[in-house]
Amino acid sequence: xxxxxxxxxxxxxxxxxxxxxxxxxxxxxxxxxxxxxxxxxxxxxxxxxxxxxxxxxxxxxxxxxxxxxxxxxxxxxxxxxxxxxxxxxxxxxxxxxxxxxxxxxxxxxxxxxxxxxxxxxxxxxxxxxxxxxxxxxxxxxxxxxxxxxxxxxxxxxxxxxxxxxxxxxxxxxxxxxxxxxxxxxxxxxxxxxxxxxxxxxxxxxxxxxxxxxxxxxxxxxxxxxxxxxxxxxxxxxxxxxxxxxxxxxxxxxxxxxxxxxxxxxxxxxxxxxxxxxxxxxxxxxxxxxxxxxxxxxxxxxxxxxxxxxxxxxxxxxxxxxxxxxxxxxxxxxxxxxxxxxxxxxxxxxxxxxxxxxxxxxxxxxxxxxxxxxxxxxxxxxxxxxxxxxxxxxxxxxxxxxxxxxxxxxxxxxxxxxxxxxxxxxxxxxxxxxxxxxxxxxxxxxxxxxxxxxxxxxxxxxxxxxxxxxxxxxxxxxxxxxxxxxxxxxxxxxxxxxxxxxxxxxxxxxxxxxxxxxxxxxxxxxxxxxxxxxxxxxxxxxxxxxxxxxxxxxxxxxxxxxxxxxxxxxxxxxxxxxxxxxxxxxxxxxxxxxxxxxxxxxxxxxxxxxxxxxxxxxxxxxxxxxxxxxxxxxxxxxxxxxxxxxxxxxxxxxxxxxxxxxxxxxxxxxxxxxxxxxxxxxxxxxxxxxxxxxxxxxxxxxxxxxxxxxxxxxxxxxxxxxxxxxxxxxxxxxxxxxxxxxxxxxxxxxxxxxxxxxxxxxxxxxxxxxxxxxxxxxxxxxxxxxxxxxxxxxxxxxxxxxxxxxxxxxxxxxxxxxxxxxxx
RNA sequence: GCUGGGGUGGCGGAAUUGGCAUACGCAGCGGACUUAAAAUCCGUGGCCGCAAGGCUUGAGGGUUCGAAUCCCUCCCCCAGUACCA
Numbered sequence: 089x090x091x092x093x094x095x096x097x098x099x100x101x102x103x104x105x106x107x108x109x110x111x112x113x114x115x116x117x118x119x120x121x122x123x124x125x126x127x128x129x130x131x132x133x134x135x136x137x138x139x140x141x142x143x144x145x146x147x148x149x150x151x152x153x154x155x156x157x158x159x160x161x162x163x164x165x166x167x168x169x170x171x172x173x174x175x176x177x178x179x180x181x182x183x184x185x186x187x188x189x190x191x192x193x194x195x196x197x198x199x200x201x202x203x204x205x206x207x208x209x210x211x212x213x214x215x216x217x218x219x220x221x222x223x224x225x226x227x228x229x230x231x232x233x234x235x236x237x238x239x240x241x242x243x244x245x246x247x248x249x250x251x252x253x254x255x256x257x258x259x260x261x262x263x264x265x266x267x268x269x270x271x272x273x274x275x276x277x278x279x280x281x282x283x284x285x286x287x288x289x290x291x292x293x294x295x296x297x298x299x300x301x302x303x304x305x306x307x308x309x310x311x312x313x314x315x316x317x318x319x320x321x322x323x324x325x326x327x328x329x330x331x332x333x334x335x336x337x338x339x340x341x342x343x344x345x346x347x348x349x350x351x352x353x354x355x356x357x358x359x360x361x362x363x364x365x366x367x368x369x370x371x372x373x374x375x376x377x378x379x380x381x382x383x384x385x386x387x388x389x390x391x392x393x394x395x396x397x398x399x400x401x402x403x404x405x406x407x408x409x410x411x412x413x414x415x416x417x418x419x420x421x422x423x424x425x426x427x428x429x430x431x432x433x434x435x436x437x438x439x440x441x442x443x444x445x446x447x448x449x450x451x452x453x454x455x456x457x458x459x460x461x462x463x464x465x466x467x468x469x470x471x472x473x474x475x476x477x478x479x480x481x482x483x484x485x486x487x488x489x490x491x492x493x494x495x496x497x498x499x500x501x502x503x504x505x506x507x508x509x510x511x512x513x514x515x516x517x518x519x520x521x522x523x524x525x526x527x528x529x530x531x532x533x534x535x536x537x538x539x540x541x542x543x544x545x546x547x548x549x550x551x552x553x554x555x556x557x558x559x560x561x562x563x564x565x566x567x568x569x570x571x572x573x574x575x576x577x578x579x580x581x582x583x584x585x586x587x588x589x590x591x592x593x594x595x596x597x598x599x600x601x602x603x604x605x606x607x608x609x610x611x612x613x614x615x616x617x618x619x620x621x622x623x624x625x626x627x628x629x630x631x632x633x634x635x636x637x638x639x640x641x642x643x644x645x646x647x648x649x650x651x652x653x654x655x656x657x658x659x660x661x662x663x664x665x666x667x668x669x670x671x672x673x674x675x676x677x678x679x680x681x682x683x684x685x686x687x688x689x690x691x692x693x694x695x696x697x698x699x700x701x702x703x704x705x706x707x708x709x710x711x712x713x714x715x716x717x718x719x720x721x722x723x724x725x726x727x728x729x730x731x732x733x734x735x736x737x738x739x740x741x742x743x744x745x746x747x748x749x750x751x752x753x754x755x756x757x758x759x760x761x762x763x764x765x766x767x768x769x770x771x772x773x774x775x776x777x778x779x780x781x782x783x784x785x786x787x788x789x790x791x792x793x794x795x796x797x798x799x800x801x802x803x804x805x806x807x808x809x810x811x812x813x814x815x816x817x818x819x820x821x822x823x824x825x826x827x828x829x830x831x832x833x834x835x836x837x838x839x840x841x842x843x844x845x846x847x848x849x850x851x852x853x854x855x856x857x858x859x860x861x862x863x864x865x866x867x868x869x870x871x872x873x874x875x876x877x878x879x880x881x882x883x884x885x886x887x888x889x890x891x892x893x894x895x896x897x898x899x900x901x902x903x904x905x906x907x908x909x910x911x
Numbered sequence: 912g913c914u915g916g917g918g919u920g921g922c923g924g925a926a927u928u929g930g931c932a933u934a935c936g937c938a939g940c941g942g943a944c945u946u947a948a949a950a951u952c953c954g955u956g957g958c959c960g961c962a963a964g965g966c967u968u969g970a971g972g973g974u975u976c977g978a979a980u981c982c983c984u985c986c987c988c989c990a991g992u993a994c995c996a
Binding site for chain 1: 913914915916917922923924925930931934935936937938950951952975976977989990991992994995996
């Protein structure tokens with residue numbers, strides 16, 4: 089007990105003062121390099137990754153809410169004996185820097201790096217255990233040199249290609265927008281209605297991986313995320329069918345995709361998208377004017393107008409007819425913008441009897457409706473009131489009449505394939521990933537356009553293609569890079585004649601698709617990372633961050649990984665084994681924090697007032713991490729009180745008298761806490777973990793008051809409490825650990841183990857119910873039999889009053905918990 | 912509309928497999944200490960009722976000895992998505 093004697097000799101420490109100890113320990117951690125991670129370490133590796141932030145200027149409460157619990161989880165794994173890689177960096181390319189440049193006349197680079205400096209120091213204040221030697225900044229040339237390298241690798245494999253496509257165009261900002269920047273058809277910045285504009289763009293062939301991306305086998309990911317990805321990919325099984333066009337000189341058939349080939353006999357008209365390539369050739373002379381003006385009107389319509397759900401289905405007749413290959417019926421071909429040019433084949437066979445949208449269109453334009461199924465509740469001989477999707481047996485389908493409806497699809501597909509008029513097919517909603525941006529602040533696409541040689545990739549040795557500085561940003565609709573003649577003008581790497589650089593930059597989602605790989609070997613100057621570092625650390629063991637990236641970043645990074653795997657660069661099917669999404673933190677009023685609402689809580693103020701430990705803990709305590717919710721600093725006193733009590737308990741000398749009972753009770757409480765906190769932290773349930781630690785703290789305070797605990801038990805309990813608090817409140821734990829004369833650092837100690845034998849209680853409280861209502865409680869040995877419990881219950885005055893003289897009809901006994909007497 | 916998540920005290924929230932509803936906190940109330948306040952500590956703690964007791968997990972119904980938990984119908988909130996053939 090010499091350790092304890094030393095505690096006794098020391099004067100009582102001053103009251104808990106977060107400021108002095110937090111600064112002190114952060115300096116000590118930095119100078120001792122405690123957070124540096126080495127690949128040469130005997131402990132099993134564990135890669136804990138938190139989504140890196142965009143350097144917007146200040147670390148806000150949302151960042152704290154993502155990062156502080158992630159840090160606690162990483163620290164916990166470290167104490168469990170893993171060599172934990174927990175890196176951080178900045179997703180530093182992107183629109184806000186460029187917009188700041190336009191609005192305030194600052195330089196995007198200077199603005200970005202200034203923000204990074206600021207946020208880096210704020211992150212240090214949090215006390216997070218990042219290995220800063222591995223920091224990655226995506227706008228560093230040393231980083232985007234490899235982003236460009238990846239582009240070339242994908243290009244080499246045929247996964248990058250150039251094509252003309254419609255992009256979201258904001259007339260106010262004079263630039264293209266990413267899909268995620270279009271909210272309900274409006275530009276998120278200016279609220280202008282977004283238009284479509286055709287541009288030649290670069291794409292990644294993510295659709296090549298559509299099928300594999302649907303497979304989440306073996307992944308520990310939240311179900312909502314996998315569902316959203318499945319919906320986004322949107323796999324539809326059906327068939328493509330070819331309809332001859334009854335127009336002189338047109339041999340090409342009109343091909344449609346349908347999920348319901350079984351309804352082919354009910355196809356009473358066809359609809360092609362206004363963008364469909366056949367529209368010019370099939371439109372008849374007398375319909376030409378009306379079709380042309382419809383196509384023009386559609387392309388002029390804003391996204392808002394087109395997306396309006398209330399809008400009537402517009403469309404016009406092309407004057408052309410198609411021949412149904414199954415029954416030879418001659419059906420009119422219409423064009424309407426409810427059929428999308430970008431999905432399926434851009435054309436449909438319309439079956440109004442069995443499709444809601446086709447029915448609405450048919451009713452509006454007086455087109456035929458022919459049902460092809462019998463239905464028990466619908467008289468199919470009368471005009472239908474609406475479409476119905478399923479029936480019992482086929483009708484109006486010639487030779488197929490009488491076929492059970494559930495067999496019809498395979499029968500029709502088989503016949504189509506046999507006669508060469510169609511084939512079974514699968515279509516995806518997922519489109520290829522458009523990666524071109526007509527923006528300045530991004531990695532230049534490493535491509536050179538030569539009049540003679542065509543599209544030529546920049547040779548590997550010429551990387552990086554450095555983003556030029558001193559560029560004029562006034563939006564013109566073209567990439568600002570086009571203005572830098574001396575940058576654009578270049579010699580063709582193949583023929584040496586004059587050529588021009590690609591002026592578009594890469595989507596910033598490309599930077600974040602592989603950053604987790606760079607962390608494993610961030611200073612490698614010959615490769616994005618070495619094979620050894622890759623196989624040591626990858627894939628990521630647990631990835632924490634927001635669900636807002638469900639179908640963008642998280643889908644892209646899976647695609648990237650699978651492409652890298654096919655190149656032999658990484659092994660395994662998936663980049664992140666486990667994913668955990670924290671919820672959205674809101675202002676005290678329950679709304680999203682925003683300056684205009686005036687409900688912003690500034691972390692710096694709270695750290696100033698209460699310390700980083702208290703703020704970390706409060707964020708973790710307010711509720712389940714995956715649920716998010718309102719943050720109100722009014723709850724802070726509870727956390728501060730707890731930390732103060734912890735401080736008091738840990739700095740007091742240990743009691744010296746002791747009898748068995750009080751010691752055993754304290755040991756049981758301690759081991760129960762270890763058991764519960766361990767499983768809570770494994771499941772990211774920080775709120776209940778802290779609740780258990782508060783309870784143990786109170787138990788210690790009370791035990792000290794009542795006395796009877798022996799010194800060894802007391803010390804064991806206090807030290808377990810400090811160790812369990814360490815991941816959550818790293819500064820105070822370190823201070824208390826040192827104060828107790830223990831060796832530096834608390835963060836390098838083993839996580840406490842619990843003894844199952846100590847957790848079991850000898851005596852348990854049994855609830856006695858009469859007819860399901862609680863009437864009394866008994867304290868019985870844990871292994872009491874039903875007979876013991878029944879005898880004990882009937883001995884109770886209260887219970888007898890409710891049971892009366894009648895014989896119990898039934899008695900239910902749940903050992904160790906409850907006895908229910910039914911009368 | 913579709914998909915996913917949620918609805919429990921004045922507030923944030925807790926509750927293995929159906930088994931003590933409201934753990935842990937905030938706020939409140941009462942008390943101790945203090946000239947006083949802050950801080951700290953102790954007690955109290957859903958609603959109705961003097962009490963015995965009754966009622967209570969968005970609403971209604973069901974299964975069960977027993978339901979916050981399972982089933983059915985409906986309402987509301989949040990997120991994603993939007994004519995995907």
